[in-house]
Amino acid sequence: MIDISENPFxxxxxDALKKVPAETIVDLFIKEHxxxxxxxxxKHTFIWGPRGSGxxxxxxxxxxxxxxxxxxxxxxxxxxxxxxxxxxxxCKKGEIDKTELDLLDDRASQVISEHLLNLTVAEExxxxxxxxxxxxxxxxxxxxxxxxxxxxxxxxxxxxxxKEYASDRYGLEENPIKWLQELLMSEKRNISHYLQELxxxxxxxxxxxTSGYHDFLLPLMxxxxxxxxxxGVPIYIFLDDAFHLFEEQQEVINTWIANRDQSILCIKVSSxxxxxxxxxxxxxxxxxxxxxxxxxxxxxxxTNKDKQYAKKVRDIVEKRLELxxxxxxxxxxxxxxxxxxxxxxxxxxxxLEQEWIEEGEPGxxxxxxxxxxxxxxxxxxxxxxxxxxxxxxxxxxxxxSGVVRxxxxxxxxxxxxxxxxxxxxxxxxxxxxxxxxxVMRQNAEDFLQEAPEKIAxxxxxxxxxxxDDLKTLIRSLGELFYKRLIDPESRQPRVDSFTVNGEIPDDxxxxxxxxxxxxxxxxxxxxxxxxxxxxxxxxxxLNRRLAPMFKIDPTAFEGRLTLRPELLKIxxxxxxxxxxxxxxxxxxxxxxxxFKTEQ
Amino acid sequence: MNEKKISSTxxxxxxxxxxxxxxxxxxxxxxxxxxxxxALSATxxxxxxxxxxLGLIYVNKEYFNKSEDCRTRRNLKELEELMEEHCDEVDxxxxxxxxxxxxxxxxxxxxxxxxxxxxLNITIDVTTFNREALLVSFNxxxxxxxxxxxxxxYVSPQKHGNWxxxxxxxxxxxxxxxxxxxxxxxxLLAILSGFEENxxxxxxxxxxxxxxxxxxxxxxxxxxxxxxxxQRQELILNRQDTDEFHFPADSIQGSYEAVSQLISDxxxxxxxxxxxxxxxxxxxxxxxxxxxxxxxxxxxxxxxxYNLENYSTGIDSMYIGWI
Numbered sequence: 001m002i003d004i005s006e007n008p009f010x011x012x013x014x015d016a017l018k019k020v021p022a023e024t025i026v027d028l029f030i031k032e033h034x035x036x037x038x039x040x041x042x043k044h045t046f047i048w049g050p051r052g053s054g055x056x057x058x059x060x061x062x063x064x065x066x067x068x069x070x071x072x073x074x075x076x077x078x079x080x081x082x083x084x085x086x087x088x089x090x091c092k093k094g095e096i097d098k099t100e101l102d103l104l105d106d107r108a109s110q111v112i113s114e115h116l117l118n119l120t121v122a123e124e125x126x127x128x129x130x131x132x133x134x135x136x137x138x139x140x141x142x143x144x145x146x147x148x149x150x151x152x153x154x155x156x157x158x159x160x161x162x163k164e165y166a167s168d169r170y171g172l173e174e175n176p177i178k179w180l181q182e183l184l185m186s187e188k189r190n191i192s193h194y195l196q197e198l199x200x201x202x203x204x205x206x207x208x209x210t211s212g213y214h215d216f217l218l219p220l221m222x223x224x225x226x227x228x229x230x231x232g233v234p235i236y237i238f239l240d241d242a243f244h245l246f247e248e249q250q251e252v253i254n255t256w257i258a259n260r261d262q263s264i265l266c267i268k269v270s271s272x273x274x275x276x277x278x279x280x281x282x283x284x285x286x287x288x289x290x291x292x293x294x295x296x297x298x299x300x301x302x303t304n305k306d307k308q309y310a311k312k313v314r315d316i317v318e319k320r321l322e323l324x325x326x327x328x329x330x331x332x333x334x335x336x337x338x339x340x341x342x343x344x345x346x347x348x349x350x351x352l353e354q355e356w357i358e359e360g361e362p363g364x365x366x367x368x369x370x371x372x373x374x375x376x377x378x379x380x381x382x383x384x385x386x387x388x389x390x391x392x393x394x395x396x397x398x399x400x401s402g403v404v405r406x407x408x409x410x411x412x413x414x415x416x417x418x419x420x421x422x423x424x425x426x427x428x429x430x431x432x433x434x435x436x437x438x439v440m441r442q443n444a445e446d447f448l449q450e451a452p453e454k455i456a457x458x459x460x461x462x463x464x465x466x467x468d469d470l471k472t473l474i475r476s477l478g479e480l481f482y483k484r485l486i487d488p489e490s491r492q493p494r495v496d497s498f499t500v501n502g503e504i505p506d507d508x509x510x511x512x513x514x515x516x517x518x519x520x521x522x523x524x525x526x527x528x529x530x531x532x533x534x535x536x537x538x539x540x541x542l543n544r545r546l547a548p549m550f551k552i553d554p555t556a557f558e559g560r561l562t563l564r565p566e567l568l569k570i571x572x573x574x575x576x577x578x579x580x581x582x583x584x585x586x587x588x589x590x591x592x593x594x595f596k597t598e599q
Numbered sequence: 600m601n602e603k604k605i606s607s608t609x610x611x612x613x614x615x616x617x618x619x620x621x622x623x624x625x626x627x628x629x630x631x632x633x634x635x636x637x638a639l640s641a642t643x644x645x646x647x648x649x650x651x652x653l654g655l656i657y658v659n660k661e662y663f664n665k666s667e668d669c670r671t672r673r674n675l676k677e678l679e680e681l682m683e684e685h686c687d688e689v690d691x692x693x694x695x696x697x698x699x700x701x702x703x704x705x706x707x708x709x710x711x712x713x714x715x716x717x718x719l720n721i722t723i724d725v726t727t728f729n730r731e732a733l734l735v736s737f738n739x740x741x742x743x744x745x746x747x748x749x750x751x752x753y754v755s756p757q758k759h760g761n762w763x764x765x766x767x768x769x770x771x772x773x774x775x776x777x778x779x780x781x782x783x784x785x786x787l788l789a790i791l792s793g794f795e796e797n798x799x800x801x802x803x804x805x806x807x808x809x810x811x812x813x814x815x816x817x818x819x820x821x822x823x824x825x826x827x828x829x830q831r832q833e834l835i836l837n838r839q840d841t842d843e844f845h846f847p848a849d850s851i852q853g854s855y856e857a858v859s860q861l862i863s864d865x866x867x868x869x870x871x872x873x874x875x876x877x878x879x880x881x882x883x884x885x886x887x888x889x890x891x892x893x894x895x896x897x898x899x900x901x902x903x904x905y906n907l908e909n910y911s912t913g914i915d916s917m918y919i920g921w922i
Contacts, residue, residue: 012838093898094770094778193893
């Protein structure tokens with residue numbers, strides 16, 4: 001098992017979390033900023049978030065073993081306001097989305113898929129009852145009755161061989177849960193045999209059992225309530241990483257959601273939003289937000305708009321430091337800023353205070369100092385050809401762009417690097433700024449190169465052909481933002497976003513480049529109110545993970561550039577020409593919009 | 600029958616490939632028209648007296664239709680000409696590298712003609728088959744007939760390009776190897792690694808198993824990427840327990856034994872997914888180990904792009920092995 005005492009920033013794959021003790025999960029989980037109360041509500045819920053944003057960890061935290069750990073006993077939890085039984089059901093790659101299902105027509109594929117999904121949920125349910133409740137929690141007689149009832153949900157003729165298979169291994173009377181698990185395993189085996197046979201012989205017929213929502217899943221969950229003796233406690237099925245499911249399998253899930261039996265069964269689907277392909281049901285209806293389900297979104301990209309994210313990261317870091325063997329629990333102490341830059345910025349602030357007076361005290365003093373101090377630091381470092389170090393807790397939070405894993409993983413590498421240099425974990429009281437910065441630069445480069453691969457599955461060949469143009473545009477923008485940042489004459493140097501002055505049709509080459517940039521995550525696209533009440537317009541913000549690569553300020557958020565479509569087209573081809581033309585425009589300052597005046 | 604390695608200087612001129620049974624022609628000579636130069640080498644090494652009743656050439660339509668890749672079409676044409684000298688009948692199976700169902704249907708249709716035979720002598724040049732098509736072909740062939748004698752030819756290159764594949768479009772189970780997953784067990788991903796470290800990392804990243812076992816070819820195909828010399832590798836490998844095991848990349852039998860041992864060591868504790876990314880010989884060793892183990896899944900990762908221009912150059916050796 002991955003040991004947090006060896007590296008406080010260790011990140012587990014969701015599957016590896018299975019082996020992490022409940023106590024550790026409860027210790028490490030930070031409730032704040034997770035909208036946990038919404039997830040706990042007796043409603044169907046979609047939990048959106050990119051991989052690494054903490055969805056799986058939260059769902060593990062909501063499993064019975066962690067609830068019992070937190071409430072001391074099952075009874076205390078069940079007597080609480082929001083009690084439920086959470087069944088963590090990972091949609092692991094290759095477990096339900098079998099390639100062989102493509103050999104069937106849509107209807108047949110959906111029937112087999114639903115049966116496979118039901119069997120998987122049932123297996124996870126049994127596994128939860130078996131391993132997460134205290135020993136002898138359930139009455140033996142009740143367990144036998146439970147197993148018999150579940151068995152009766154299948155067509156008896158279809159499961160004869162599975163019953164025999166189970167009875168060869170366990171006695172129903174002696175070990176009802178194990179017996180039932182073997183029966184379900186045998187049913188999965190039947191599906192597997194069928195699919196394998198189908199690949200060799202297209203005339204193969206499926207003769208095994210099938211199961212649906214009303215005839216299996218719902219009564220299964222009612223039986224769990226009966227077994228617990230708590231008919232008021234709903235069962236929550238946590239379908240983690242549902243983006244791995246095929247579209248027709250997602251339709252099955254949506255159909256379950258459309259049934260609205262929340263007093264017995266709530267479906268909690270976690271997925272990255274862009275990879276959940278449909279909200280259609282099997283009957284070609286649609287499930288709708290509010291009406292059928294609620295949603296929780298883990299994606300928080302504007303770290304300085306939402307201080308909660310920074311607080312959440314701090315809580316996570318300090319909790320992990322506390323549980324590890326490093327000698328400090330303080331996030332800033334462990335991830336310090338560079339002393340040289342700190343001293344420099346103090347000097348700059350004093351200079352700016354004087355300058356503000358000399359300029360006739362324009363606006364508020366603190367605003368003036370805040371606006372120019374960070375930019376002045378970048379300018380002075382550039383003038384002295386001194387490298388900017390990307391370091392310090394706050395700066396790393398900004399660079400992580402709202403995804404906790406983007407913070408933890410680079411820190412994990414920093415600790416690994418110090419260990420490689422011969423330090424023991426209990427000797428590491430801080431990460432030197434140079435190491436922090438080197439890791440963050442490499443991380444930015446990797447992101448630019450590798451982010452497209454994360455979503456390659458959902459990209460068409462046509463979209464892929466715009467990738468080179470997009471990467472050139474990103475380099476153009478990075479260079480432009482850098483040049484503005486280090487220009488002492490620039491009135492608003494800390495800019496990392498742009499809007500478009502002109503129409504860009506969605507089906508034009510440039511429109512597709514921008515769309516691709518949004519899908520890959522190079523840009524976050526928001527909207528802003530146009531001046532003069534002319535509706536809303538798209539606003540493209542460069543992902544801050546890229547800041548170290550282009551030597552720009554990851555905390556920048558004070559304005560946006562306006563770019564014409566013609567110039568953006570040049571940016572897709574020639575960064576040098578793009579920057580030259582845009583900076584010439586800036587000499588007149590005609591196109592610079594102030595962020596503050598338009599908020 | 601023993602495995603045999605022939606150096607490049609001898610494999611065309613001196614050690615030629617004759618019929619499996621000297622008294623009668625092979626039932627099938629099977630080859631893939633890939634885009635590499637070595638796609639022709641084994642067929643060029645056939646003894647002038649070599650005969651087969653049926654010659655089949657598998658080709659992926661994506662490469663055949665790709666306007667910038669004339670190598671696949673040229674290799675197909677040359678293979679057809681070469682095989683007409685040795686085979687009573689030569690057919691082309693136009694399959695698909697991207698579409699798994701189309702790949703299966705085309706292979707099933709192409710190989711169907713053999714199902715009337717009681718026993719089969721097959722010579723197959725596995726050099727430029729994509730691994731998925733190779734595994735599916737073996738599944739079909741071994742379901743057609745109980746008594747099969749298969750001779751495997753494999754030509755290794757002198758040199759591989761700087762990169763072989765980039766990106767990944769998707770990861771899927773190879774048809775016929777869906778596996779049976781027990782929900783109470785975590786997943787172990789075992790990779791027979793080769794030169795495509797990027798492809799391996801993408802596979803780990805997509806499957807996110809609880810444990811990874813990285814198989815390192817011995818003799819080594821490349822320094823193990825377990826050395827974590829890149830940040831992304833280190834990040835991905837840090838998310839789960841990671842172990843190393845060794846397999847002989849140049850031996851079907853040796854790879855079979857190594858994979859069988861691995862499965863035996865871990866199958867009680869884990870659901871196992873195998874991902875073959877090394878030589879075709881080791882891929883077949885893995886096939887032999889898992890063909891009757893329905894619990895084990897075999898995963899195939901489709902890259903976004905292959906290095907068509909410079910995947911491999913030259914011929915190093917030809918291996919002859921038997922299933």
